Amino acid sequence: VKKPVSKVYSFGSDMKKIAEDDPRKIVHSIKVGLAIALVSLFYYFEPFFHYEGFGVSAMWAVLTVVVVFEFSVGATLGKSVNRGIATFLAGSLGVGAHKLVNLSGSDKLQPVVLGLSVFLIAAIATSMRFVPKLKARYDYGILIFILTFSLISVSGYRDNEVLDMAITRVTTILIGGAAAILFNVVICPVWAGEDLHNLVATNIEKLGISLEGYGNQYLKLDVNLEELDRTFLEEYKCIIHSKAIEVNLVNLAKWEPRHGKFRYRHPWEQYLKIGDLVRDCAINIDALNTCLSSCIMTPEGKARIQEPCTKMSVECGCALKELALSMKTMIIYPTTDSHILKAKAAAEKLRSIIRSGSLAEEAELRQLLPTTRVAS
């Protein structure tokens, strides 16, 4: 008896955590509920659609809303556009195939030609789904294309009925898609582009916090490596594995129209570049971390490099944090450059002292800057 109860309980706490972490998810659930309920009721009351019964119209509209309604505006738009265009294209092609078969073939040949055309279209379209560029943006559309084409070309209707059906399908899908987009954009819209922007900015900020903490704590003379508070070091760990999320958000953001601070055709690809640089940088900090954890330096050696090292890390950290802030607010801070100059000076000093040392983060920073400028 205890197990299901504890399962329900842990499920409840899961939900609570989700609601606290991101209340937009709860708002999204309510939006979905509203959209589906209203579209359903619309078809329930509308006698024009109702006379066909459960069959064609209402079903396709409700189905479209359920399937197309995604968390972010970009995803919803992408799916709607994919679904609409794919249905239209496949519908035209299906009607064409139908006509062709009826014109040319005898009754015996008909199913053979139809089966062959369905096989060919389905096989070619499926193989297209493996092309990475097409998969990223049109995967759903290709699926719907296969679906619609096989449904229409195999249906046993006469020509004019097929055309009617195709038109009904396209219009109901348009209605369903429009409802989904409307609900998604009007009530607290979630923009994938904004999420991406904030994610990248937060990652830069985390990097800054790590570097600063690194400068302040790691390089102290009397520090005990085992007792060190390493929480600030954990900050960058999750950056390393954020690539897949970023790629996905970029694909979604490309569908979004102008909103807030972003225009349509915002250079989303640049975020990927920044993201990659941030990840490289995080891996380099990890490298530094590993090196320093295992290196047992003599106190004298440490004392010699301590001042420029600390300065470099802290200034880099400051610069990164300011960059993150300037990305978030989209205002360029004039002090960032001075931080970077100071960091470079400290790095030069350090280099002249030991002619070695892993100054990866400085080199990274130099790379990082122009790219960040481009995007913000």
Add this chain to the structure above:
Amino acid sequence: VKKPVSKVYSFGSDMKKIAEDDPRKIVHSIKVGLAIALVSLFYYFEPFFHYEGFGVSAMWAVLTVVVVFEFSVGATLGKSVNRGIATFLAGSLGVGAHKLVNLSGSDKLQPVVLGLSVFLIAAIATSMRFVPKLKARYDYGILIFILTFSLISVSGYRDNEVLDMAITRVTTILIGGAAAILFNVVICPVWAGEDLHNLVATNIEKLGISLEGYGNQYLKLDVNLEELDRTFLEEYKCIIHSKAIEVNLVNLAKWEPRHGKFRYRHPWEQYLKIGDLVRDCAINIDALNTCLSSCIMTPEGKARIQEPCTKMSVECGCALKELALSMKTMIIYPTTDSHILKAKAAAEKLRSIIRSGSLAEEAELRQLLPTTRVAS
């Protein structure tokens, strides 16, 4: 004129590359085409289903095949099971809601109660999709649940018709799902579990190649760091970003029954642990790489550590490559242990020489071993 032509050309070369890299993808496309064409034709000929016209039966079966047919057996099974169970549950609930409304409510109250129940079910189910554990395995099922429930409860049919329709839907979905599974399993099945196993083994092998190349090339006395052939170092770069792929494959592999060398409930989670260790190890090699690239050592210092370092790297590399081989063939090689012992001895020697150095990979290897044993 030139642009579309070159686009078609680049698309053709994309397809050729896909076919060469993984011929299974082309086989998959043909399988999908065959399955859809045959199921379509079955419904085209079958008079029992045909009399209903395009409407219900044929459509749901073809739709199920198109939507459910995925590349790997695990994904196809997962989607079929999800779709089947969700349709059954939502169908029962929808019929129940329908009966309840017809029994209790007046004509005016009916749509309110229906709309409210659709809203509640859709909102709660959508919020469940955000729970990571449910999302990983049942995301598709929850979607279909919302879909079926709203379709059935809003349809304007009388009670007995609703029941009929629900039964028809469930059976056609079962037929479609069974066809998809049959085609997927009988013709050249692609097992997600096998892919996962090979991916992890290949990653370990890449790590071994990197380490070996590292030992053989990097630590030579007369090496020029700029002119070094770094291709072997690139091997581990893609390991770092393979986490998302692994997590996905594990989720799919859990659906698969006993096949080949794997039984049902194979400890798939262990692969994630090995994968994480391999990734940590790859990041550590990256760290070593960065350190050594920037460190300018004196030739004497280098000469002192050269022999044990080289030995350690090469032996570790050998051990990892053998582990990968033993994973692939599922035979335990007795020589692996001796490689590890040699590597450990070399590491001990190195440690005694310099009492420092980043020996992360040795520590990693020690961790790596027991886990690998568990899985293979």
